[in-house]
Amino acid sequence: xxxxxxxxxxxxxxxxxxxxxxxxxxxxxxxxxxxxxxxxxxxxxxxxxxxxxxxxxxxxxxxxxxxxxxxxxxxxxxxxxxxxxxxxxxxxxxxxxxxxxxxxxxxxxxxxxxxxxxxxxxxxxxxxxxxxxxxxxxxxxxxxxxxxxxxxxxxxxxxxxxxxxxxxxxxxxxxxxxxxxxxxxxxxxxxxxxxxxxxxxxxxxxxxxxxxxxxxxxxxxxxxxxxxxxxxx
Amino acid sequence: xxxxxxxxxxxxxxxxxxxxxxxxxxxxxxxxxxxxxxxxxxxxxxxxxxxxxxxxxxxxxxxxxxxxxxxxxxxxxxxxxxxxxxxxxxxxxxxxxxxxxxxxxxxxxxxxxxxxxxxxxxxxxxxxxxxxxxxxxxxxxxxxxxxxxxxxxxxxxxxxxxxxxxxxxxxxxxxxxxxxxxxxxxxxxxxxxxxxxxxxxxxxxxxxxxxxxxxxxxxxxxxxxxxxxxxxx
DNA sequence: TAGTGGTCTAGACCACCCT
DNA sequence: GGGTGGTCTAGACCACTAC
Numbered sequence: 185x186x187x188x189x190x191x192x193x194x195x196x197x198x199x200x201x202x203x204x205x206x207x208x209x210x211x212x213x214x215x216x217x218x219x220x221x222x223x224x225x226x227x228x229x230x231x232x233x234x235x236x237x238x239x240x241x242x243x244x245x246x247x248x249x250x251x252x253x254x255x256x257x258x259x260x261x262x263x264x265x266x267x268x269x270x271x272x273x274x275x276x277x278x279x280x281x282x283x284x285x286x287x288x289x290x291x292x293x294x295x296x297x298x299x300x301x302x303x304x305x306x307x308x309x310x311x312x313x314x315x316x317x318x319x320x321x322x323x324x325x326x327x328x329x330x331x332x333x334x335x336x337x338x339x340x341x342x343x344x345x346x347x348x349x350x351x352x353x354x355x356x357x358x359x360x361x362x363x364x365x366x367x368x369x370x371x372x373x374x375x376x377x378x379x380x381x382x383x384x385x386x387x388x389x390x391x392x393x394x395x396x397x398x399x400x401x402x403x404x405x406x407x408x409x410x411x412x413x414x415x416x417x
Numbered sequence: 418x419x420x421x422x423x424x425x426x427x428x429x430x431x432x433x434x435x436x437x438x439x440x441x442x443x444x445x446x447x448x449x450x451x452x453x454x455x456x457x458x459x460x461x462x463x464x465x466x467x468x469x470x471x472x473x474x475x476x477x478x479x480x481x482x483x484x485x486x487x488x489x490x491x492x493x494x495x496x497x498x499x500x501x502x503x504x505x506x507x508x509x510x511x512x513x514x515x516x517x518x519x520x521x522x523x524x525x526x527x528x529x530x531x532x533x534x535x536x537x538x539x540x541x542x543x544x545x546x547x548x549x550x551x552x553x554x555x556x557x558x559x560x561x562x563x564x565x566x567x568x569x570x571x572x573x574x575x576x577x578x579x580x581x582x583x584x585x586x587x588x589x590x591x592x593x594x595x596x597x598x599x600x601x602x603x604x605x606x607x608x609x610x611x612x613x614x615x616x617x618x619x620x621x622x623x624x625x626x627x628x629x630x631x632x633x634x635x636x637x638x639x640x641x642x643x644x645x646x647x648x649x650x
Numbered sequence: 651t652a653g654t655g656g657t658c659t660a661g662a663c664c665a666c667c668c669t
Numbered sequence: 670g671g672g673t674g675g676t677c678t679a680g681a682c683c684a685c686t687a688c
Contacts, residue, residue, distance in 0.1 A: 205590055206590075217653090217654065227677075228677065228678045230657095230678070231676080231677060233657095241474075247655065248687085249654050249687090250655075250684095251685090252654065258502055262498070262499060263498055272491075357437075360649060360650065363647070364646065364648075366646075369602075369616075385602040387599060387600040411599070417500065425657065461658065462674095463660090466676090467657085469674090480673095482668090482675075483666065483673045485672090485674080
């Protein structure tokens, strides 16, 4: 009858989502148990489970053994966003990507960075500063510290030939990381590199990555004017 | 033997994740098919599928019928973050939450907002401006427009007694939304309300929500100094 | 302690899409 | 066309936790 009808677990997912959206089931309400829904939709319990798990993963339901399934109090409170990969970010905007290596040398970690990486103060690390360009205009300024234990001593001398970012993607895998987004007034250094006025509001991403308990790298990305991160929820 | 050993689909998930992390399987590599892994781990194919689906959802694997499963080229490129609920955000910091309603009246939508909400220009909407406070210090300035079709005409007169945000959570459910994060220099108005210098870098969240094809609300949240969003990847 | 969701199985069929 | 992942089933047992 209906021209387009979803089938399978997605059908149950969509129907439950509809009941939540249209407030047939309100935040905090307990919804029917899996076996009851399986009976209503005439399918196996596992199929209902698949649908409800998806909704729970997306933050629309709260599920508890014995406690049953309830509509979440704060619906759609989670957003997934892609962590920008600079090259792709630039190319997506239809611009040509390039970069300029500003510095690449071993130096003692600043106190605050050492703390972020949980390394002793004054530990030597590889300091890499890069300016990323879109169509040869400044796009993002990157200030990165890399744990020196990650590579042989004689390797980093050749860093001028590779983008540290790309090298890391190739070689410095990580299992987890902290990431923070914030706004800052451009320092004179940043303003100079990004070609904005000193004090301009710039979007900053601060990220530290880990391989198990070993810190891999800590990086601060300062984006030029107009940069924003978008996503859907 | 080993003191703590993960069991079930998580065991497979963790083992595959380890092989990806430690580069036994490199980005772009095709990994064994489900039936082979099921044999290796001595379990049903559905269990393997559960583990691999999780890894695919998290962005570590790319899966295609017939094409098989491959290690994603950009591992861990997704971050999930909680959309801040102002009251909770403030209370989490151990501060007392309060707010001040600055304005609440019907007015024509600004052009840019109308475009965001896909409504005709000059459409009337409810304009609500609120200052959110943490321990009676400015925390965030909220500039919100609400689709007037959502509530009876005689309701909004009483808005001074309720937080528009809370009212929306209670009454204006939505099915999807756009959200963007950016940095801006504080306008004089924002600087005044947030008690910062004009031009200070402030973190801004711009969000528009939808209920099906109907726009619900479009809001700009301007956060005070030092605000940042943190998450783990 | 009993009820609910979480997980697993062994098998089956289907949908997609690479070759 | 054929191989791979996607989904479903009917049943079973387990783990957590509200009561």
